[in-house]
Amino acid sequence: MRRFLIICAFLAILGCILIIPAFSANNITPLKQLWKIGVDNDVNGIGISNGGEGLVASIHGVPATKEVAPEFINGSLIYIEPDSGKIKWKYTIRHLVYDLKISSGGDYVLAGAILGEFALDALFFDKSGNLLWKIEDVGGLELSEDGKYILVMPGMYSKTDYTGLFNSERKLIWKISESEGGFYATMSPDGRYVMTRNGIVFDRLKNIEWKINEEIADELVRSSGAISKDSLFFILPDGKAYDWKGKHIRVYNSDIGERGRIVISFNDKYVLRSNDKAALYNASGKLLWKIDMGKGIQDAVISTKSGYVILGVGVDDKHSKLVFLDLKTGKKIGEKVYEGEEYIHLAMPGDEKHLAIACGKNIYYYELLSR
Secondary structure, three states, X not given: OHHHHHHHHHXXXXXXXXXXXXXXXXXXXOEEEEEEEEOOOOXXXXXXXXXXXXXXXXXXXXXXXXXOOOOEEOEEEEEEEXXXXXXXXXXXXXXXXXXXXXXXXXXXXXXXXXXXXXXXEEEEEEOOOOEEEEEXXXXXXXXXXXXXXEEEEOOOOOOOOEEEEEEOOOOEEEEEEHHHOOOOEEEOOOOOOEEEOOOEEEOOOOOEEEEOOHHHHHHHHHOOOEEOOOOOEEEOOOOEEEEOOOOEXXXXXXXXXXXXXEEEOOOOOEEEEEOOEEEEEXXXXXXXXXXXXXXXXXXEEEEOOOOEEEEEEEEEOOEEEEEXXXXXXXXXXXXXXXXOOOOEEEEOOOOOOEEEEEEOOEEEEEEEOOO
């Protein structure tokens, strides 16, 4: 009996030795895969509702022949139920979906289908896949988080010559002409404000709330800046942050440069700036850490609840990877490599406990495990 107990104790210790490295080694991937979906062609982009009710993805079409333009034809848009991994509906589009947005409850989807250079058709769907309406030949589009307001803008080669604010039933609330500054514009996430590139800030009734510095407005409207989830401030590519009245409130400064991605956490307490490097700041603009990835960071999310910054990084033309960094220290925790292509897309719902990944012809959905 004693010999039996000794053997059992030895096996238990050995089991611990074998198990521990999976959690304490330098390559932890805190993901529990819930499902994986394969699609016909490479995924061009994904989005997920704030509550995790719906996941949308745009799929590349079949490469066109020389006689057909633009570059891709017969692209598609799919809507997936994250809880089950089932494709709820699919909509085939003549060309490629360039811009893709989903409302916070997953009730509405706004897609920009490419017509040609700098021109899109704005397509508005409900969660059942019904095309409720479309606006032809626009240059850009925005959707408020609740899905109640849609902003469309003209483009360099589009036929639309105004910036217009619509409701979800396609009723035009107001519009301004190009001569009034309505060439480029952006909308706060709550749909409360619209800012034109010449610095005029309108409310939902077209009342002029105030005017800010034109250079600041132009930089936000035309750049890859970021707007906070509470719609209180925005950050320009150079790291300077302003409130909606144009007051300079802080700077997220480092040697990251002015090109790259800006991500604001769901609770607005952290800001990530990235290109080849990644730098994390707290809400007051203090630099917490910085890391050099050596390659272009293509996408990123912040999970304050799980304690991670997750980067999507291209490896080569057939591989991409996720890199997990500790939120507090920036220390690399682990990475996961995906086959498909060098582009990888990330989307996270507001619970910060799930993660959607698209790479090549596959879409993955995970539970994000806390440390």
